[in-house]
Amino acid sequence: MKMMKYLANLIAGVCLIFNLILVSSQPLFVDCGSKGGKDEYGRTWVEDAKYLTSSKNSEQAGAQHHNPLLPSTLPYMNARIFKSQATYKFPKKAKERYFLRFHFYPSTFGNYDVSKSYFAVAAGEIPLMNNFSAAITCRALTQAYLVREYSLAPSDCDSLEITFTPSTNYSDTFAFVNGIELVVMPNLLGxxxxxxxxxxxxxxxxxxxxxxxxxxxxxxxxxxxxxxxxxxxxxxxxxxxxxxxxxxxxxxxxxxxxxxxxxxxxxxxxxxxxxxxxxxxxxxxxxxxxxxxxxxxxxxxxxxxxxxxxxxxxxxxxxxxxxxxxxxxxxxxxxxxxxxxxxxxxxxxxxxxxxxxxxxxxxxxxxxxxxxxxxxxxxxxxxxxxxxxxxxxxxxxSEGRSLASPNPELSDMMIQEDQVAMNKPKTFSKSSDNIVVVGATGGAAAAFVVVALLAFFYTKKRKVHRVGPHTSSWLPVYGNSNVGGSRSNSAHLSALAQGLSRHFSIAEIKQATNNFDESNVIGVGGFGKVYKGVINGGTKVAIKRSNPSSEQGINEFQTEIEMLSKLRHKHLVSLIGFCEDGGEMCLVYDYMALGTFREHIYNNKKSNLSWKKRLEICIGAARGLHYLHTGAQYTIIHRDVKTTNILLDEKWVAKVSDFGLSKTGPDMNQGHVSTVVKGSFGYLDPEYFRRQQLTEKSDVYSFGVVLFEALCARPALNPSLPKEQVSLADWALSCHKKGTLDDIIDPHLKDKIDPECLKKFAGTAVKCLSDQGIDRPHMGDVLWNLEFALQLQETADSSGSSGDQGSVRSRDASVRNPRESGNLSVGSEHELNESKDDSVIFSQLVNPTGR
Missing domain, CATH: 2.60.120.430 (Galactose-binding lectin)
Structure with missing residues (x-):
């Protein structure tokens, strides 16, 4: 009997050890606040209750809103709330390094408003966060959710304790977390x-x-x-x-x-x-x-x-x-x-x-x-x-120190918006208001536009108030891009308002536009009229008001908000907020002081643009489109690229606008989206029109028309011209093939374009207009070619040789830009780089540092 009992205990012990090894070796995904399940990526999340050392003063709660930018409902739609200090204890292998990740979604969970949550987090004795606010961090970085990742050094312990402690600096505060990951990390560091x-x-x-x-x-x-x-x-x-x-x-x-x-x-x-x-x-x-x-x-x-x-x-x-x-x-x-x-x-x-x-x-x-x-x-x-x-x-x-950082500072504009929302009096000086205007209209150098503004505002503020250091920007978050559907418009837009875009009342919109005064109309489109407005006591904005007779108004309204709420890029127009109040649908954007690209090409009200300025505008628009095609988890196709949808700010920075027809989603992994043909005549991809299969190359075709508009200063369609000239795309291709393209170039540009620049630019536009999408370059290739064309023009300008056919040595036509084909052949050595023996004179592009 004793032998049987001994064997039973031995087997039980072996099983326990095996289970501990198995648990601590496998990735652990803990759903803090729910029963667990599988997320979008197929990972299995488990309930957190068994890892809590005590459930006292903690509770589970569900989110009141589902933000469409969340990659999955797990683990974000439920949270574990801690009203006092609480500890998780996870099994782990001794002497192993681990990845530790925390997931935070700053929504409202039950009766808990996460904007009031401040807390500290420690892994054993290692401080990871202190007085941390997920709401402030996500708001400042314009993110819907946050993932913080740490790599913990090996220790002799066979367990890891994670402690959440509500801050003592605030009353009625609490800690929360949506998900925790613990993943064994191989020996990747030395x-x-x-x-x-x-x-x-x-x-x-x-x-x-x-x-x-x-x-x-x-x-x-x-x-x-x-x-x-x-x-x-x-x-x-x-x-x-x-x-x-x-x-x-x-x-x-x-x-x-x-x-x-x-x-x-x-x-x-x-x-x-x-x-x-x-x-x-x-x-x-x-x-x-x-x-x-x-x-x-x-x-x-x-x-x-x-x-x-x-x-x-x-x-x-x-x-x-x-x-x-x-x-x-x-x-x-x-x-x-x-x-x-x-x-x-x-x-x-x-x-x-x-x-x-x-x-x-x-x-x-x-x-x-x-x-x-x-x-x-x-x-x-x-x-x-x-x-x-x-x-x-x-x-x-860490170098033996805490890894905790201060919460980021909100920009003055965000603070002003909060005060307006709470009906509090403004406390900013005139100089402060001026900074807001610059911040609202100037853009930034990358998708982290708000982060760049934060750095600017905060540097100024720190000199005066001597506050703590600015916390870093965090990993960019690209959420899902599931556009369309039959969701409740009101509920959906309310979710989007959570830290992503401002929700205006109709009273605020009417005040901004002087009750939609016709003298403030600055444009009219398929969606409706666009008004110039003023918010926050001086910030200029553009307000697009839906035309009630537009059948596609609601869909375009929702799509525009979905797209622009999660996209931040210097060359994409910024959405400030929206209104769905009083039977109105309005969209509020940064004010683009210089209007549309088209106005400056062939509208007599505007001065004629120089060739270099046109090139720079085309390059900016190409950068914006390239970001749409490659910069998110799923490809985004604009579907309505044209010169009226390329806007210019006061510094002539081009920004792509109007995302009401945009398409995106996981279906693009198949190479195309089958959809009803939409867009603007004169810019429509003929392959898309024939097959009703939308690809990113459809945008490339439309952009090719834009390039010829910039060069020829005429509309994409002009019915008053002879039949063969009505379509700019067809006429430009015909002239290029016959070698008579010079005859249709804008007369204001005569003798002002370097021949090699023109050759590169026109060749790029022609490739964009290829009948088959497979023959067109990617937008990244188009961007490279346009930047190179600008280099050629600047070189010619610096040597005073623009327009002089003999001033720039003609290059062998067989030496082509490797990107013109749409693919860079990795094995081709000559296509990678110009040989040292080739003599081409270029001006220095930038003042380089680091050399």
Whole structure:
């Protein structure tokens, strides 16, 4: 009997140990506030109750609103509320490093208003957050939800305690959390040489606790958690948001039949999709030598950061083909006389590797950004002057200190909006109001427009009030893009108002427009009239009022709000808010002081634009469209690209507008969306019209018409002309084929366009108008060609040679821009870069730093 009991206990013990090992080795996804289930990515979430050491003073609650930007109802639509200190205890393996992630959705849960929630979070003895407000953070960063990720150093403990503590600085406050992830992290960290200050030392990152700040797939697409390597559930974002400077580079991709070799690295280091795509510079080496390929990331000051750069040579299989310098905040990381040569690290093509660097911002007073510059090296006479980067990660390093950061400061404009909503008197000075106007109309340099404004406003405020340091911007959040449907319009828009766009009353709209006074009408479109208005005591806005007789008004109204509430980019018009009150549907935008592009091309009321200005406007619009096509989880197709939907602010910055017909969604993964044909005649893609299958190339066709409008200064359709000339697209293609394009160019541009610039620009427009979508370039290719055309024009202008046929050497027609075909051939060495022996004179594009 004793033997049987002994065996039973032994079996039970073995089973317990096996279960502990199994639980602690598998990723743990904890749904805090509900029973769990599967999310959109197929991950299984479990209930949190069994991990709470005590359920006293905590409760579960459901969200009152569902924001369409949430990637999944799990874990965001339910929360665990803590009215006093509470602790989760999770089993884990000793001496293992773990990813710890928290999910926060600042909605209203039951009777709990999350705007009143302030709390601290600690992992064991490690402070992760202090006096943290998810509502303020999401509001300041214009995000619907927040994911905070930490990498916890190995310890001897076989459990991890996560403690939530409501702040003592406020009364009636509480802590909350929607979801927690605990994922075993392989041994991916070691040591990193210090760059700049303390450059003589090496940081042992493997023993440090980290906070993930940025994780970027350079030159590639968004990678969701379920597509990450090693089952680590990381999210990789596109790099377009962080590109800075005149040079945007080219995205390249390896042959899909080639498998990436990880060598001695763990395959969990980064997904193959990271190493199989990259960003390089243009093909003209002498231009590349004078510029940098630059990314800028906003971070907290006075902290040490780990910067990991991922590399994989996709094009060359010999040394000394591509050598380049790497600078972090203008400090040399790898640079002359020993520049980077990826093949010297990997010995062969298509082999992945990475380089870690530690950057200390403690000595750089007030430095709140990390700038990464790549620049070709010429010191060893490489065959091509170019650079390459595949991926980038930035981590905050604790170095024995807290990882907590202050909450970000709301901009003055946001504070004013709050005061208006609460009917409080304004307390801002006249100078403060002026700042609001600039902030509302000026835009910013990337999708994180509000973050850039926060930095500007906050720097000014800190000089006066000496408040604490500005917290960093967090990972950009791209929510789902499920447009349309039969949801309740009112409930849906109320959800969107939660921190994404302002909900105006009809009284506010009437006050802003002087009761829709006809003298304030600045435009009329299919949706209705557009009025100039003033809000917040001085901020100019454009207010689009729905025409009640418009059958598509409601759908376009909802689509416009869905699109613009979650999109932030310098070259997309910004939606401030909306009104669905008193039987009215109104949309409130930033005021574009200079009107539409069309008005400046062939409207006698406006002065004629220079060719260079037209090029810059086309480039800005192309950047906005390129962001729509590649910058979100799903492709967004504008579907109504035309010169009246390209608006200009007071600084001539082009912004794409009018998203009422836009389409998006997971169906685009099939390459097209089958849909009823909509758009504007004269701009419609003929393939889309025939097959009723919408693709991103439909926007490219429409943009090709825009390019010829800019060049020829005539409408897309002009019925008063002879039959063969009615359609600008058809007439321009015909003239280009016959070699008579010069005859239809805007007379105001005569002798003012460099011949090589014209050749590049017209060739790009012609490719856009190809009858078959497969023959058209991607918008990124169009953008590169237009930027190159601008370089050619600026070079000619600087040498005083515009319009002189003999002043710029004609290039061999066989030497084509590799992007004109719509794809960059990875194996073609000549197409990557101009040979050093070619002599083409270019002006210096920017004043480079970091060299």
């Amino acid at each position: 040591t990193a040489p210090m760059v700049g200050y303390r450059s003589w030392s090496v940081l042992d990152v493997a023993t440090e606790n980290l906070q993930t700040m940025y994780r970027v797939n350079v030159g590639g697409q968004f990678i969701p958690p379920n597509k990450d390597a090693g089952g680590l559930s990381r999210t990789w974002y596109i790099d377009d948001t962080y590109l800075n400077g005149a040079v945007q580079g080219l995205s390249i991709q390896s042959d899909k039949t080639i498998k990436i070799d990880y060598g001695n690295m763990s395959t969990a280091t980064a997904p193959e999709d990271v190493y199989s795509t990259a960003r390089v510079m243009g093909k003209f080496g002498k231009v590349n030598l004078q510029t940098n390929l630059t990314w800028v990331f906003r971070v907290d000051p006075n902290i040490t950061y780990l910067v990991r750069l991922h590399f994989c040579e996709l094009q060359f299989d010999k040394l000394n083909n591509r050598m380049f310098n790497i600078y972090l905040n203008n400090h040399s990381a790898i640079a002359d006389p020993y520049p980077a040569d990826i093949l010297a690290w990997t010995n062969q093509k298509d082999v992945a590797t990475y380089k870690d660097f530690a950057l200390d911002l403690n000595d750089e007073s007030g430095h709140e950004q990390i700038r990464v510059d790549l620049n070709p090296s010429a010191i060893h006479n490489p065959r091509y002057y170019n650079v390459l980067l595949n991926g980038l990660e930035i981590f905050k390093v």
